[in-house]
Amino acid sequence: xxxxxxxxxxxxxxxxxxxxxxxxxxxxxxxxxxxxxxxxxxxxxxxxxxxxxxxxxxxxxxxxxxxxxxxxxxxxxxxxxxxxxxxxxxxxxxxxxxxxxxxxxxxxxxxxxxxxxxxxxxxxxxxxxxxxxxxxxxxxxxxxxxxxxxxxxxxxxxxxxxxxxxxxxxxxxxxxxxxxxxxxxxxxxxxxxxxxxxxxxxxxxxxxxxxxxxxxxxxxxxxxxxxxxxxxxxxxxxxxxxxxxxxxxxxxxxxxxxxxxxxxxxxxxxxxxxxxxxxxxxxxxxxxxxxxxxxxxxxxxxxxxxxxxxxxxxxxxxxxxxxxxxxxxxxxxxxxxxxxxxxxxxxxxxxxxxxxxxxxxxxxxxxxxxxxxxxxxxxxxxxxxxxxxxxxxxxxxxxxxxxxxxxxxxxxxxxxxxxxxxxxxxxxxxxxxxxxxxxxxxxxxxxxxxxxxxxxxxxxxxxxxxxxxxxxxxxxxxxxxxxxxxxxxxxxxxxxxxxxxxxxxxxxxxxxxxxxxxxxxxxxxxxxxxxxxxxxxxxxxxxxxxxxxxxxxxxxxxxxxxxxxxxxxxxx
Numbered sequence: 300x301x302x303x304x305x306x307x308x309x310x311x312x313x314x315x316x317x318x319x320x321x322x323x324x325x326x327x328x329x330x331x332x333x334x335x336x337x338x339x340x341x342x343x344x345x346x347x348x349x350x351x352x353x354x355x356x357x358x359x360x361x362x363x364x365x366x367x368x369x370x371x372x373x374x375x376x377x378x379x380x381x382x383x384x385x386x387x388x389x390x391x392x393x394x395x396x397x398x399x400x401x402x403x404x405x406x407x408x409x410x411x412x413x414x415x416x417x418x419x420x421x422x423x424x425x426x427x428x429x430x431x432x433x434x435x436x437x438x439x440x441x442x443x444x445x446x447x448x449x450x451x452x453x454x455x456x457x458x459x460x461x462x463x464x465x466x467x468x469x470x471x472x473x474x475x476x477x478x479x480x481x482x483x484x485x486x487x488x489x490x491x492x493x494x495x496x497x498x499x500x501x502x503x504x505x506x507x508x509x510x511x512x513x514x515x516x517x518x519x520x521x522x523x524x525x526x527x528x529x530x531x532x533x534x535x536x537x538x539x540x541x542x543x544x545x546x547x548x549x550x551x552x553x554x555x556x557x558x559x560x561x562x563x564x565x566x567x568x569x570x571x572x573x574x575x576x577x578x579x580x581x582x583x584x585x586x587x588x589x590x591x592x593x594x595x596x597x598x599x600x601x602x603x604x605x606x607x608x609x610x611x612x613x614x615x616x617x618x619x620x621x622x623x624x625x626x627x628x629x630x631x632x633x634x635x636x637x638x639x640x641x642x643x644x645x646x647x648x649x650x651x652x653x654x655x656x657x658x659x660x661x662x663x664x665x666x667x668x669x670x671x672x673x674x675x676x677x678x679x680x681x682x683x684x685x686x687x688x689x690x691x692x693x694x695x696x697x698x699x700x701x702x703x704x705x706x707x708x709x710x711x712x713x714x715x716x717x718x719x720x721x722x723x724x725x726x727x728x729x730x731x732x733x734x735x736x737x738x739x740x741x742x743x744x745x746x747x748x749x750x751x752x753x754x755x756x757x758x759x760x761x762x763x764x765x766x767x768x769x770x771x772x773x774x775x776x777x778x779x780x781x782x783x784x785x786x787x788x789x790x791x792x793x794x795x796x797x798x799x800x801x802x803x804x805x806x807x808x809x810x811x812x813x814x815x816x817x818x819x820x821x822x823x824x825x826x827x828x829x830x831x832x833x834x835x836x837x838x839x840x841x842x843x844x845x846x847x848x849x850x851x852x853x854x855x856x857x858x859x860x861x862x863x864x865x866x867x868x869x870x871x
Contacts (some may be wrong), residue, residue: 312354313518314816319346320365321526321692324372328530329696335394336387342369343386364411364518372524377406393527399682404507404522404666407498411519414496415479418461425473426451434465434474481511481520486780486804487612504615506608506780508804509662509813522662522813525683526693529656532683533568538642538651540571542634542681545579545716546660546724546809548830550687550816551694551701558706563699564690565707572707575657576716578634579605579723579732580843581852585627585865586729587736587844590799598623600790600797603729604867605629607667608804612780617787623800626866630723631657631664632673635680636864638713640856657684660724660812663804672867686814712848718835719843725831726778726808727754727761730801734774735842737767746841757807757828760786762797774799779806 323342327333343362352358366386367377373393378384428450435443435452442458443465445451452474454465466474481498482490489504490511498519500511512520533539541564543557551560561572582605594601604610604625614621628636635655642648657664665684667673674680685693709715719735722728731754738745753763754774759782765772775797777783783802789795805811810827840846857864 311516313516316346316354316365316368316518317688318692320368320372321524321689322696324369324524324527325530325693325696328527328534331534336390339369339373339387339390340385342366360410364408367408367411368518368521371406371521373527374400374523374525376401377408380410394531395528399528399679400523400525400665400669400684402666402669403500403502403505404662405500405505405509405512406521406523407500408519408521409493409495409497411517412497413517413519414492415498416477416496417482417492418476418478419456420454420459420461420463420466420474420476422452422454423473423475425471426469427471427473428452429470431470433468433470437464437468439464481515484510484514486510486783487616506611506615506804507663507666508608508780510805512662512813522665522686524685524689525665526685526689529683529685530568530693532654532656536651537654538570538648539568539654539656540573540638541569541656541658542573542575542578542631542638543658544575544631544660544687544724544809545721545831545834546812546815546827547658547687548721548724548827548834550660550827551691555701556706558708559701559704561709562704562707563694563701566699566704567693567697569656571710573634573638573710573713574716574720575630575634576720576723577713577846577848578630578632578637579720580717580846580849581633581637581865582627582630582723583719583729583732583736583843584849585633585861586625587733589625589627590733591737594798600800601625602800603802605723605729606661606663606803606809607670608661608663609780609783609802611663611666612783612804613787613802616784617791620787620791626869628673628865628867629664629667630720631659631667631684632680632867633865634713635668636675637852637856639675639680640860640864641712655681655683657681658687658690659684660687660809660815661805662686662813664814672869674868675864686812688814688816691816712851715840715846715848716838717840717843717846717849718838719841720846721834721838722831724809725828726757726803726806727776727801728808728831730754730763730774730776730799732843733799734765736844737765737772738842741842741845755832757824759806772798774801776801778803778808780804 327338343365346365347361352361355361375389375393440458440460442455443452446453463476466476487504487506489501490498493499564572590601602623604627642653668679668681719732734749753761759779761776763774775786777786
């Protein structure tokens with residue numbers, strides 16, 4: 300942490316090295332004339348040239364770290380420092396368009412880790428040896444004492460329970476609570492130290508949200524990517540389509556409209572470019588219908604299932620409450636299933652194999668596509684997931700300049716999303732979309748009442764009450780898994796009651812997902828949130844159930860297949 304706040308929002312050399320790696324992997328994929336195994340062996344020397352390290356003191360260490368980051372960017376498994384194999388080990392598996400991601404997704408490069416202490420409280424030189432010594436008085440374990448020679452406080456680490464009370468009362472802020480940044484960013488308490496003091500991920504707890512990745516100051520944590528495989532798939536000539544999450548708004552600069560982004564991605568070789576807002580519309584419709592039907596008759600409350608990191612968190616930590624999760628698939632999985640069903644018709648896919656690529660702000664979406672209950676008839680509906688950061692690197696590597704591309708119209712038949720579908724990407728967006736669906740008709744006053752009910756804002760925990768047909772619906776909107784724990788514990792202890800609970804694993808929602816560009820300071824966060832709400836304002840259709848595309852789907856493709864395609868398919 301920096302000054303008690305997470306590192307996010309500062310453009311660092313770590314971003315620079317990430318960009319170089321993504322750029323080179325994309326370049327390698329486009330240049331099919333290069334032998335991949337030989338090229339990847341050369342890349343650490345190209346990325347880190349010369350005799351002296353640019354980021355660390357040891358140029359050889361830098362190249363070794365780059366080598367492992369390259370492997371992860373190719374979707375290959377991480378190897379430790381004791382493995383004598385070359386960087387290209389297993390590269391033939393990555394050089395296939397049908398190669399899919401294999402867990403684990405989030406990896407610690409051990410020899411890049413600084414072995415930061417997990418948590419410590421210590422006295423700095425700022426201590427003035429004051430007469431009041433409140434730090435001594437408040438310590439519940441008598442761990443703080445005074446050095447009689449200089450009057451300064453000292454902390455016995457064997458007695459200290461790291462409660463932080465001494466730091467809170469120090470008038471000079473001379474006592475510091477220092478936490479490992481990756482662990483502090485993890486809402487699952489999934490990161491601890493191994494026998495060497497290096498960060499270690501407990502994969503039984505990890506939900507792949509990627510917050511540790513974006514907050515590690517040493518760039519020691521990286522996720523697997525499939526940039527290479529996506530490019531190779533495009534090169535096969537099969538029908539590769541992209542489904543872009545609405546949270547992309549603002550990630551490519553203020554002048555990049557959806558039309559320009561579609562044009563850029565068509566230039567990359569995608570046959571179709573759709574918006575996942577259609578999937579969000581389907582989710583809002585289904586979730587609203589299920590809520591009215593099931594709460595409170597079958598369930599005491601319903602929790603959202605849009606965020607895969609939250610779903611895994613609930614299943615892992617609160618299995619007794621997993622039945623309260625909505626059975627709706629996420630917008631990504633709903634949309635993937637619908638598109639694949641649509642292109643089953645050979646006339647529509649021109650006899651080509653369909654390859655689906657989601658463009659997401661979230662690293663956990665990479666893992667979600669592998670969950671059996673999110674598949675249809677045991678087959679993946681989404682083949683690949685690229686993060687927003689990864690697609691930005693693909694576009695930049697291709698030399699596409701947004702100012703020079705013409706606006707591309709939305710592809711049919713999945714080009715029209717409602718404002719409700721767009722705002723899914725910000726905390727409170729799912730709840731607002733569901734409440735809009737429940738609202739009878741399209742009364743502007745009533746819609747404004749939903750907007751100002753408390754559903755908006757970037758607080759970690761929000762509460763609101765909505766009147767539906769004379770029934771009072773109490774909802775909680777939560778972002779951040781630590782905040783989710785607070786709410787769930789209060790529910791379990793019967794301290795509060797909610798009818799509807801929305802949870803996003805990342806603070807402020809998908810706009811701050813682990814796959815988003817990391818230079819997101821306070822102004823950027825506000826701009827991302829405002830960008831989605833402004834898009835909603837400028838969208839003619841506000842309610843998911845008023846989207847003619849959604850109505851058409853229910854009357855045709857989805858008829859009799861709502862459960863199969865739109866709900867998670869659990870097997871006993």
